[in-house]
Amino acid sequence: MGHIVNGEREYRLLQQRLDQNITGAPSSPVLTRILKLLFSPAEAAIARKIPLRPVAVAALARKIGLPAEALQEKILLMAEKGLVFDFEYRGQAHVVLAPIVIGFFEFVYMRTRDDLPMRELAQLFEEYMYRDDRFARDVFQQNTQLGRALAQEEALPAGDYSEVLDWEKASHVIRSARTIGLSLCACRHKASHLDKACAAPLKTCLTFNQGAEMLIKKGMAEQAGAGAAMAVLEQCKQAGLAQIADNVQRSVGFMCNCCGCCCGMIQAIKTFDLRGAVVTSSWAAAIAPEACTGCGLCVRACPVEAIGLAAGSDGRTQAVCEASLCLGCGVCYQACKRGAIRLKGRGQQVVVPETTFDRMVAMAIERGKLSSFLFDDPSRLSHRALGRIAAMVEKSAPVKAFMAVKPLRSAFLSAIAAGAKKYTER
Known part of the structure; x- marks a missing residue:
């Protein structure tokens, strides 16, 4: 029975590793079933040792005690299933563990395939993502x-x-x-x-x-x-x-x-009701009441149910958009046959990170996972020590108060991003 116990342990440790990712992976028996369908116990044992930031396969092989060629072969098999990202950088093979989203969920379903139980996985992903709100939150x-x-x-x-x-x-x-x-x-x-x-x-x-x-x-x-x-x-x-x-x-x-x-x-x-799950555009739907006939086409078209029908000042039924709920996507414009809808500026430009690195740092700080993102190499004592320091800083009351002030928050994010870029370059 030892191999079964060890197998269960590897899946539990893999879940914990995935949960360190910026987007998280809350523990659940359903997630364990998903991981068992996607990863063999041997793959889980390797995957849970792969950092959340790119690492050279040769360095990872030394760390976990496998020949580089053997590890590369196993990583290629996992990459074919969409469980890890593998790529070449400066002539060396690199790998990074894929999160659930955007990661191995998408990679499983971005093509037709017969090497996985697609219906069973679909049922499990549906249950994990929507049976309760833990994963979404x-x-x-x-x-x-x-x-x-x-x-x-x-x-x-x-x-x-x-x-x-x-x-x-x-x-x-x-x-x-x-x-x-x-x-x-x-x-x-x-x-x-x-x-x-x-x-x-x-x-x-x-x-x-x-x-x-x-x-x-x-x-x-x-x-x-x-x-x-x-x-x-x-x-x-x-x-x-x-x-x-x-x-x-x-x-x-x-x-x-x-x-x-x-x-x-x-x-x-x-x-x-996670209204901030998608960042809006800098625009919102504006409905011209004199042109609107209240047909309801825009109501049915709106993907987030931001448009409804209500009685106007003249008693006619008209479409009304709640700007705070509107994505600013323009789908309602396409649906309207009367030309009654246009997008208008919100009056304030939506803040969008400049690069993927900046987005990830901002998400890590907001979610209290900066230490996992910057110092993700548990095999090195210096990284563990720095990680503990960063974790303490993130959770301290002064930093939380500091981050609540938008101008200070912006400056802090910029400083963290600049320092982290230098760190990762080294």
């Missing part, structure tokens, strides 16, 4: 999020369009990417295995640059040109899908085309 807590809404450009008033920054435009994200990958929408694909997917197009997930290159190499995406990606974007707009992109300004990694019924981010908003 781990992923979508605080202010900095994984995804941000993009405003459909044609929905913007002509006078304001010149004020839209390049990183706010889906067209710019597509046309500026050096590599584009096209995959199945993981959320709708998962829903299809539960017999409850909507009729929206399925092959709509766009990835860019290094992430796209990795997915294409692993067969999880097919390479697409900018023209083909723009055609997918237009198809998705016509289908009433909202564009939700990587919450960064530079080197955007992904762009989802999301429906209100299957998308995990939108379901977190609607199921658990």
Whole structure:
């Protein structure tokens, strides 16, 4: 029975390792069942020793006492299943443990496959993500999020369009990417295995640059040109899908085309009232009462139920948008047949991290996981010591009060990011 006990231990330790990630992985018997379907006990034993930041495979092999060639072979098998990220940097193979999201959930369902029990996994992911709110609240807590809404450009008033920054435009994200990958929408694909997917197009997930290159190499995406990606974007707009992109300004990694019924981010908003799960665009829907007939098309189209019908001042039924709930995506503009809806500026630019590193540092600080992010190498005493210090700083009352003051918070984040970049370069 020893091997069974050890196997259970490895899955428990893997869950704990995944929970150190910025987006978390709360303990649950359901998560354990998911991990057992995805990882063999031997893979779990390796995976739970892989840092949350990239590490050279040769260095990891020395740390865990395996020949580098043998470890590389095992990592390649896990990477094919989408459980780890592997890539080359300066001629050396590197690896990093994939989180649940954005990570191995998406990589399981971004393609059709027969090497995994897809229906059983879909049922388990559904239960883990939506049976209670623990996972959703781990992923979508605080202010900095994984995804941000993009405003459909044609929905913007002509006078304001010149004020839209390049990183706010889906067209710019597509046309500026050096590599584009096209995959199945993981959320709708998962829903299809539960017999409850909507009729929206399925092959709509766009990835860019290094992430796209990795997915294409692993067969999880097919390479697409900018023209083909723009055609997918237009198809998705016509289908009433909202564009939700990587919450960064530079080197955007992904762009989802999301429906209100299957998308995990939108379901977190609607199921658990986590209204900040997706960062809004800098725009919100504005409805012209004189043009609105109260037909309700926009109400049915809004993915987050931010629009309702109410009696206007003249007694006519009209659409009303709650700006605080609105994503600023422009889906309602496409749905309206009367030209009664446009997007208007919110009056304040939404703050978006400049790079993926800046986003991750901000998320780590907000979630009290800065120590895990910066000092994630448990084999080195110096890292453990620094990690404990950082953890104490994060939890101290003065730092919490300090972070509540927005100008100080911004300066603190910038200083932490600058220092962490120097640390990781070393």
